[in-house]
Amino acid sequence: MTLDQIQKGHDAELVAIESGLELRSRLMEMGLTPGVRLSVVRVAPLGDPIQIMVRSTRISLCKRDAAGIRCRVL
Amino acid sequence: MPPSGASTRTLTVAVAGNPNSGKTTLFNALTGATARTGNHPGITVAERHGRLELERNGRVDLVDVPGSYSLNARSPDEEVAINALLGRRGMPRPDAVIVVLDATALERNLYLLLQVMEADLPVIAVVNMLDAARDDGLDINFDLLRSAFGVPVVGVVARRKQGIELLKKELDDLLDRPDRGRRPWLWTPSPALSRELDALAALVDEEVRFELASDQARRAFALWLISSLHRRSEIAVRPRLREATLAARDRLRDQDGLDLDHETIVPRWRVIDDLAPRLVRREERPSHRTERIDGLLTHPLWGSLIFLGVMTVIFQALFAWSEPVMGAIEGMFAGLAGWVSATLPPGLGRDLLVDGIIAGVGGVLVFLPQILFLFLFITLLEGSGYMSRTAFLLDRFMRRLGLHGNAFVPMLSGFACAVPGIMATRTIDDRRDRLVTIMALPLISCSARLPVYTMIIALVFPPALTTGPFRTGTLVLLGIYLASTGLTLASAGLLSRTVLKGRPRPLLIELPPYRMPDPRSILLTLRDRAAAFLSTAGTIILVITVVLWALLSFPRHVVDTGDPQADAATALRHSYAGRLGAMIEPAIEPLGFDWKIGIGLIGSFAAREVFVSTMGVAYGVGDDEAALDADLGQAMAQDRRADGTRLWTPLTGLSLMAFFMVAMQCMSTLAVTRRETGSWGWTLFMLFYLTGGAWLLSFLVYQGGRLLGYS
Numbered sequence: 001m002t003l004d005q006i007q008k009g010h011d012a013e014l015v016a017i018e019s020g021l022e023l024r025s026r027l028m029e030m031g032l033t034p035g036v037r038l039s040v041v042r043v044a045p046l047g048d049p050i051q052i053m054v055r056s057t058r059i060s061l062c063k064r065d066a067a068g069i070r071c072r073v074l
Numbered sequence: 075m076p077p078s079g080a081s082t083r084t085l086t087v088a089v090a091g092n093p094n095s096g097k098t099t100l101f102n103a104l105t106g107a108t109a110r111t112g113n114h115p116g117i118t119v120a121e122r123h124g125r126l127e128l129e130r131n132g133r134v135d136l137v138d139v140p141g142s143y144s145l146n147a148r149s150p151d152e153e154v155a156i157n158a159l160l161g162r163r164g165m166p167r168p169d170a171v172i173v174v175l176d177a178t179a180l181e182r183n184l185y186l187l188l189q190v191m192e193a194d195l196p197v198i199a200v201v202n203m204l205d206a207a208r209d210d211g212l213d214i215n216f217d218l219l220r221s222a223f224g225v226p227v228v229g230v231v232a233r234r235k236q237g238i239e240l241l242k243k244e245l246d247d248l249l250d251r252p253d254r255g256r257r258p259w260l261w262t263p264s265p266a267l268s269r270e271l272d273a274l275a276a277l278v279d280e281e282v283r284f285e286l287a288s289d290q291a292r293r294a295f296a297l298w299l300i301s302s303l304h305r306r307s308e309i310a311v312r313p314r315l316r317e318a319t320l321a322a323r324d325r326l327r328d329q330d331g332l333d334l335d336h337e338t339i340v341p342r343w344r345v346i347d348d349l350a351p352r353l354v355r356r357e358e359r360p361s362h363r364t365e366r367i368d369g370l371l372t373h374p375l376w377g378s379l380i381f382l383g384v385m386t387v388i389f390q391a392l393f394a395w396s397e398p399v400m401g402a403i404e405g406m407f408a409g410l411a412g413w414v415s416a417t418l419p420p421g422l423g424r425d426l427l428v429d430g431i432i433a434g435v436g437g438v439l440v441f442l443p444q445i446l447f448l449f450l451f452i453t454l455l456e457g458s459g460y461m462s463r464t465a466f467l468l469d470r471f472m473r474r475l476g477l478h479g480n481a482f483v484p485m486l487s488g489f490a491c492a493v494p495g496i497m498a499t500r501t502i503d504d505r506r507d508r509l510v511t512i513m514a515l516p517l518i519s520c521s522a523r524l525p526v527y528t529m530i531i532a533l534v535f536p537p538a539l540t541t542g543p544f545r546t547g548t549l550v551l552l553g554i555y556l557a558s559t560g561l562t563l564a565s566a567g568l569l570s571r572t573v574l575k576g577r578p579r580p581l582l583i584e585l586p587p588y589r590m591p592d593p594r595s596i597l598l599t600l601r602d603r604a605a606a607f608l609s610t611a612g613t614i615i616l617v618i619t620v621v622l623w624a625l626l627s628f629p630r631h632v633v634d635t636g637d638p639q640a641d642a643a644t645a646l647r648h649s650y651a652g653r654l655g656a657m658i659e660p661a662i663e664p665l666g667f668d669w670k671i672g673i674g675l676i677g678s679f680a681a682r683e684v685f686v687s688t689m690g691v692a693y694g695v696g697d698d699e700a701a702l703d704a705d706l707g708q709a710m711a712q713d714r715r716a717d718g719t720r721l722w723t724p725l726t727g728l729s730l731m732a733f734f735m736v737a738m739q740c741m742s743t744l745a746v747t748r749r750e751t752g753s754w755g756w757t758l759f760m761l762f763y764l765t766g767g768a769w770l771l772s773f774l775v776y777q778g779g780r781l782l783g784y785s
Contacts, residue, residue, distance in 0.1 A: 021335075025301070026582065028339040029144040031182045041365075045374035046470040049581050056179040058364075058585035060466045062473075065580050 019068030091174030177207035196255035392490035407436030434619030457591025488518035534727030737768030
């Protein structure tokens with residue numbers, strides 16, 4: 001399952017990032033590493049972007065990027 | 075006296091930290107009013123410096139490194155951070171680094187700390203916002219932090235200046251004994267990566283001027299190169315080193331089958347993940363303050379209404395609240411000009427002083443109220459955390475238009491004036507996105523165009539003329555605002571498909587916890603912005619004002635027919651500007667304009683509203699306000715073309731308004747564009763694409779209208 005498909009309010013564990021290399025490095029440096037726990041907090045009123053919580057940080061990213069992040073729902 | 079062995083040179087300390095870690099607040103708490111913003115040529119990220127007095131080491135130069143989550147640079151802007159830390163490209167290598175950590179998100183902040191430590195720089199870790207962490211029920215194990223990282227650690231609340239004295243003392247100690255803050259890498263690179271690091275490290279001395287050369291620092295720089303440099307990157311590195319780095323990357327990927335992110339980023343996080351559970355303990359249920367506020371501010375209905383309310387207040391401030399102040403500034407300079415005119419004997423010197431210098435300085439200062447108002451709101455929005463929520467709300471909408479989520483506030487400010495709007499694009503982190511916004515911004519109908527529209531509409535669409543229940547003039551004005559907004563968005567879209575090809579960088583931002591903005595930082599930001607505008611843009615504006623004055627006044631054509639207004643009109647006609655106006659007449663004739671309008675267009679380069687008073691002089695009615703109101707309209711209405719038809723028809727008016735809607739006729743906008751882009755190339759591009767576009771639109775309106783049978 002990818003991050004953009006996870007329902008609001010659910011927790012997940014990050015499995016792998018399959019985005020382009022530059023974006024992947026950026027996400028990983030912000031703490032989105034394999035094995036980390038995250039939760040989907042909300043979706044923007046226009047349906048994109050989404051807000052996630054990871055390592056006590058609220059991060060907003062667009063759905064296209066979220067689609068490259070593979071997760072396992074907990 | 076400095077301790078023996080220390081040189082007497084001023085020591086440099088860099089302050090690094092994640093965005094939203096309170097880094098700037100701490101920097102301001104340490105340096106107070108001594109902070110100054112400088113700009114790197116060609117790079118949009120400003121660099122701030124400040125001074126700090128330490129007991130033993132004396133005066134220390136503090137450098138505010140741009141906030142970032144890591145030291146890897148993917149754009150020239152991000153490169154500033156690494157240059158400041160590693161001592162590249164003319165910047166001194168710092169004697170120590172303060173790494174600011176957000177106590178409420180300590181785990182994430184530790185990544186940058188690890189990276190800075192790798193560079194073998196003496197480091198102090200400062201855990202900031204301890205009060206917010208306490209409110210969240212977080213308990214931080216400082217002893218473990220010290221022993222695990224092996225560097226001095228200080229806890230502070232920068233906003234309330236708590237812990238600042240202790241930090242100064244620790245910094246003093248560290249500068250005396252730098253080894254207290256230096257530690258070997260806390261993770262071990264794989265053998266293959268290690269091999270490449272060693273090979274590259276042997277080459278880096280030519281690139282970095284290490285004062286404290288150490289193998290660890292060289293390896294850190296080699297690691298930075300390997301992680302940051304790829305084939306398309308614009309990072310400035312010497313060709314030999316660049317080739318060696320790219321070859322090393324290829325070898326690691328192809329021969330060793332390694333994934334660089336897993337070789338470099340993952341091991342650092344492993345260090346942090348091992349520590350994190352013991353480092354931070356949650357003692358009680360966290361406060362959900364930020365969640366509750368977010369529930370309201372990002373709510374589809376309430377969030378949108380609050381957003382519209384906030385934007386209305388900003389708009390109101392830029393339009394209405396700043397007007398009395400701007401009026402007062404204009405009045406003051408008009409008074410000064412009047413006094414000088416009355417005091418000095420008439421002549422060239424007086425004219426230069428009054429029409430060139432006083433008018434120029436006044437023309438610069440008049441922008442300050444709007445700039446200060448806008449940046450007051452921007453610092454409040456950023457400092458409170460609301461700015462990133464507006465990006466969250468608007469991103470999808472703005473991206474459809476080819477714009478960055480943070481382009482909204484600058485664009486909105488553009489309705490008041492493009493100058494503060496362009497300065498506000500600093501909140502857009504991507505250079506391409508920022509350029510698209512800057513280039514499209516002058517198309518928004520700013521308040522300086524309103525007097526021009528009003529004059530033309532009053533002339534060619536008299537109040538008696540109605541369309542249905544509305545005055546035709548009102549509808550035309552509404553149409554102009556709608557059309558200019560449409561053109562702005564269309565040109566942003568066009569630019570991102572052509573000269574600034576690319577998509578808006580997808581939104582990836584932190585939504586920081588809501589906080590009270592720090593008043594001291596707000597004041598310092600306002601002072602910085604004002605100083606930046608006055609020093610660079612202000613100088614250019616002043617110079618061009620004097621040049622324009624000279625164009626309008628030379629060569630001196632002194633006639634005395636007893637009618638001073640007619641004399642002024644004759645003098646203007648014979649001036650360089652008058653000749654230019656006549657010279658460009660063939661170019662603007664297809665737009666329905668004559669040489670008088672040509673002079674007006676040249677004069678309006680000082681500021682668009684000057685068009686009205688230049689027309690006053692050209693029509694020989696003088697340029698004081700009462701005369702303009704009473705006589706200019708009449709004089710213009712009677713003006714005829716060579717063939718005897720009226721010059722000022724509705725079609726001429728529409729064509730001229732179309733020209734004003736698009737044309738780049740504002741030197742202040744060009745000056746501020748030069749400053750913010752750091753490039754004359756983009757500034758000239760703006761001038762020519764907008765003026766060319768204006769000609770084209772005006773041509774289509776006028777010739778199209780004639781084809782449809784209007785005159």
